[in-house]
Amino acid sequence: MSELMTLARKELLDVRRDRVVWIVMAALGIAIVLSVVVASLDFRAQMADYNAYVAQVKASGSGVTPQAPQLFPLQLLRGGMEYVEVLGALFAVVLGYGSVAKERARGTVDLLLTRARSGMSILGGKLLGLGIVWAVVSLALVVVSLASVAVIGAAHIGLHEVARMLLAGAAAWVYVMFWTAIALALTTVTKHSTPALFGLLVAWLVVVLIIPQIGDTMDPDNQVPGGLFNALAIAKPDEQAVLAHFTSFESGRNALEVSSVSKLYERVTFALLGIKNTYTGQSLAFVWDGTFRNIYGAVGATLAAFALAIGAGRRVHTLRRSA
Amino acid sequence: MSGVLTAARHELLTSARAKSPYMLVAAFLGMVAASTFIGWRTTVTVSAIYDRVVADGLTTQPNPFTDVSALYYVRNTVIYVLLIGSLMAAALGVQSALRDRKASTAALVLTRPVSERAVRAGRLLGIGAILAILVVVTSVVTWVSVGAIVGHALTATQTLEVASFGALTWVLLMGFAAVGVASGMVFPRERTALLAPVVLWAVIAFVIPQLGTAARPVSLLNPVPLPAQGSGAFGWLSQIMAPFSITEHFKTASAALLESPYTGSAVASAAVVALFTLIALAAALVVRAARIEGGSHE
Numbered sequence: 001m002s003e004l005m006t007l008a009r010k011e012l013l014d015v016r017r018d019r020v021v022w023i024v025m026a027a028l029g030i031a032i033v034l035s036v037v038v039a040s041l042d043f044r045a046q047m048a049d050y051n052a053y054v055a056q057v058k059a060s061g062s063g064v065t066p067q068a069p070q071l072f073p074l075q076l077l078r079g080g081m082e083y084v085e086v087l088g089a090l091f092a093v094v095l096g097y098g099s100v101a102k103e104r105a106r107g108t109v110d111l112l113l114t115r116a117r118s119g120m121s122i123l124g125g126k127l128l129g130l131g132i133v134w135a136v137v138s139l140a141l142v143v144v145s146l147a148s149v150a151v152i153g154a155a156h157i158g159l160h161e162v163a164r165m166l167l168a169g170a171a172a173w174v175y176v177m178f179w180t181a182i183a184l185a186l187t188t189v190t191k192h193s194t195p196a197l198f199g200l201l202v203a204w205l206v207v208v209l210i211i212p213q214i215g216d217t218m219d220p221d222n223q224v225p226g227g228l229f230n231a232l233a234i235a236k237p238d239e240q241a242v243l244a245h246f247t248s249f250e251s252g253r254n255a256l257e258v259s260s261v262s263k264l265y266e267r268v269t270f271a272l273l274g275i276k277n278t279y280t281g282q283s284l285a286f287v288w289d290g291t292f293r294n295i296y297g298a299v300g301a302t303l304a305a306f307a308l309a310i311g312a313g314r315r316v317h318t319l320r321r322s323a
Numbered sequence: 324m325s326g327v328l329t330a331a332r333h334e335l336l337t338s339a340r341a342k343s344p345y346m347l348v349a350a351f352l353g354m355v356a357a358s359t360f361i362g363w364r365t366t367v368t369v370s371a372i373y374d375r376v377v378a379d380g381l382t383t384q385p386n387p388f389t390d391v392s393a394l395y396y397v398r399n400t401v402i403y404v405l406l407i408g409s410l411m412a413a414a415l416g417v418q419s420a421l422r423d424r425k426a427s428t429a430a431l432v433l434t435r436p437v438s439e440r441a442v443r444a445g446r447l448l449g450i451g452a453i454l455a456i457l458v459v460v461t462s463v464v465t466w467v468s469v470g471a472i473v474g475h476a477l478t479a480t481q482t483l484e485v486a487s488f489g490a491l492t493w494v495l496l497m498g499f500a501a502v503g504v505a506s507g508m509v510f511p512r513e514r515t516a517l518l519a520p521v522v523l524w525a526v527i528a529f530v531i532p533q534l535g536t537a538a539r540p541v542s543l544l545n546p547v548p549l550p551a552q553g554s555g556a557f558g559w560l561s562q563i564m565a566p567f568s569i570t571e572h573f574k575t576a577s578a579a580l581l582e583s584p585y586t587g588s589a590v591a592s593a594a595v596v597a598l599f600t601l602i603a604l605a606a607a608l609v610v611r612a613a614r615i616e617g618g619s620h621e
Contacts (some may be wrong), residue, residue: 020515027522031530035540042537079533082540087525090518098514197517198343198414202350209406210354213544217399218365220372222545224387228369232382242375249368 003116007125008132011099015133018098024091025137029144031087035079036148043071043153072280073155074164074273077145081269084141084172085262089208092134092176093200096183099126100319101193109319119316123184123309130180134173142169164284168272174302175265179204181305188312188319208262215257220246264298267291326437330445331452334419338453341418347411348457354403355461359468362396392582393473394481397465397488398546401577404492405528405570406544412454412496413520416503416607419446421513443504443608450500454493462489481582488580491593495573498600499524501607508612528570535561535568546574546583569599 015021046069053066103109109122116122142165150157183200190196220243221227229239243250257263267276271287274280279287288295338344366388373386388395423429432442466485470476477485502520510516529540572592579589 020512020518024518024522034530035533038533038537045537079539083529086529086540087522090521090525094514094518101514194418194513195343197514198346201410201414201517201521202346205347205350205407205410209544210350210403212541213402213406214361216541216545217361217402218368220365220369223365223369228372228387231387232373232376232384234376234381238379238381242372242379242381245375246368246372 003121004125004128007112007116007122008129011126011129012132014099014102015095015129020098021095021133024087024094025140028083028087028091028137029141031083032077032080032141032145033148033152035083036076036145036152039076039079040153043069043076071153071155072274073149073153073157074161075275075280076149076153076155077165077168077273078270078275080145080148081168081266081273081275084269085175085266086208088172088176089179089262090204092179093183093204095130095133096180097187097193097197097200099130100184100187101196104187104193104319107320109316113316118313119188120310120313122316123188123313126184127181127306127309130184131173131177134176134180138169138173138176141172142166164272164274167284168269171265171268171272171298174298175261178261178298178302178305181302181309185305185308185312188309189315191318207260211256211260212263212266215253215260215263218249218253218256258294258297261298261301264294264301267294268298326435326441327445327448330437330442331448334446334449335452337422338415338419338449341422344411344414344418347407347414351403351407351411351457352460352464354407355400356464356468358399358403359396359465359472362399363472366391366396392481393469393477394484394581395583396469396472397485397581398578398583400461400465400488401574401581402544402546404495404577405573408492408496409499409524409570410521412450412498412500413503413506413524414517415450415453416500416505417507417513417516417520418503419450420504420507421516425513439612440608447497447501447504447604447607450504451493451497454496454500458489458493458496461492462486484580484582488577491573491576491580491596494600495569495596498569498596498603501600501603504607505603505610508607508610527567531564531567532571535564543570546578566595569596572596 050066050068103112112122113119116125146157146162146165149155149161182203183196186199186203187193187196190199216222221229221239224231229236234242268291270276271279271291272284274282279290370386370388373388376382423432433439462485466477466482469485499520502523503516506519507516510519529543532538532543533540572595575585575587575592576589576596577583578585579592
């Protein structure tokens with residue numbers, strides 16, 4: 001254990017000295033804050049439109065007013081969570097890749113092996129060190145998210161919101177650790193760092209952007225601006241009754257989506273924060289019932305990635321300069 | 324001039340030999356080929372949904388897909404150009420800029436009677452030729468696949484529109500390739516050199532349009548145009564951000580070329596994309612290299 005901790009401490013020291021890591025983490029925080037600003041402005045614009053409409057209705061003498069837009073504070077974080085999904089994964093890949101590529105470039109693996117019993121210990125130490133880094137970053141993002149919702153969104157933050165945001169932070173940790181572990185594994189098993197970097201970039205593109213994009217594009221309701229069923233003036237129960245006739249298409253689309261760990265993370269986070277309407281204002285038990293398969297999927301994928309990363313330690317000889 | 328052409332030939336040769344970017348090229352070509360099928364399959368299903376809705380007597384609205392053009396099936400290609408093509412171009416640019424440093428041949432190249440700027444111009448010319456070949460391949464694939472789906476060859480006008488879309492794609496990709504070259508010159512580490520254009524791309528594709536439209540980031544990857552946001556702070560924010568929304572301008576100009584609905588001026592949007600590329604090319608030519616020797620220092 002002390003061997004792992006020594007290697008993890010070395011990793012933490014390396015990350016602390018790496019300015020790029022801090023710049024990209026700051027960029028992620030700024031993106032989250034900006035998205036809360038945009039969501040808050042959007043809500044205020046909706047309220048202004050609503051108030052203007054109500055004033056018109058009152059002036060016309062009608063007593064019927066529509067329901068006012070309701071603010072669910074954590075829904076302001078939708079854009080921020082999407083940034084974690086897209087940019088967080090990219091930064092996790094870069095962090096994992098850099099952690100191994102630097103040892104190859106500096107030829108320091110033999111030196112590390114004087115302290116560790118095996119390559120698996122080295123990879124295990126790196127995983128532990130980067131796990132601590134991401135835990136700190138995830139916690140910082142939780143604080144930034146809650147602070148920006150409270151300050152910019154002028155929303156009340158209670159224990160309920162803090163608890164859900166902490167769970168979302170845990171989900172983010174599992175998600176970025178999946179990508180970090182994949183990056184550690186792939187960079188270790190390839191003979192040279194450049195092909196690993198390109199392979200990781202392609203994996204990121206496919207899993208984070210392309211698969212969810214195909215699923216989103218194939219959604220029948222996403223075919224016209226404002227939604228197909230809205231355009232056809234069809235109520236939600238009727239929409240569901242119609243879609244019941246197209247279950248094979250919807251099942252195929254769903255299977256495609258859940259093959260992406262990014263989509264699993266998105267579904268869990270959106271449910272926890274009540275961003276998806278089905279889960280807005282619902283209890284955590286209800287969220288668990290609706291998302292436990294996605295949670296099992298994401299955690300299982302991350303554990304498998306951990307096993308891959310540690311197993312890649314058997315090929316640590318590829319990091320030697322002579323290799 | 325011969326120095327520029329020699330550098331361009333060298334770029335073509337070394338890019339063909341470098342295996343790493345092939346993965347990105349394969350992903351780009353594969354998704355462009357698949358995009359027409361995805362567009363067709365979705366449209367068939369949505370039309371069946373509409374027929375079911377009408378049969379159940381739930382709507383009297385007209386079918387929104389009755390008179391769509393054959394090029395409607397290509398609209399996903401626009402997104403794959405933005406997603407994969409631009410990152411592929413940036414990666415090619417980064418690799419080009421780093422190649423001599425990694426192989427420790429930069430000093431050797433500069434012993435020849437040719438300026439560093441001419442070498443860079445030649446490299447950009449070489450990358451331009453590679454991207455042109457890829458764009459021609461994707462245009463042919465698009466033309467054939469749409470023709471196969473609709474059951475007849477595209478008309479001369481539609482063929483010209485596909486070719487114009489290819490030209491616009493090439494302009495955009497050259498811009499990102501130039502950003503990649505500039506990044507490779509400025510950053511000593513390979514991972515930082517590759518990360519910088521990807522982050523810039525993310526800012527252009529997600530952050531800037533979000534500030535102007537309040538759209539959530541991932542929805543910007545849907546080819547369906549977003550409802551305009553003209554009220555409140557978004558009115559002036561969208562005005563300020565408009566010149567920097569390169570990817571949104573590309574989507575607008577492409578939609579006009581591919582007979583899809585769009586808002587705004589297609590000509591102005593195409594001009595913004597071209598201006599972005601010109602600025603990026605100028606930056607790639609004039610930026611000072613951080614170092615020309617010493618590997619990539621991971």
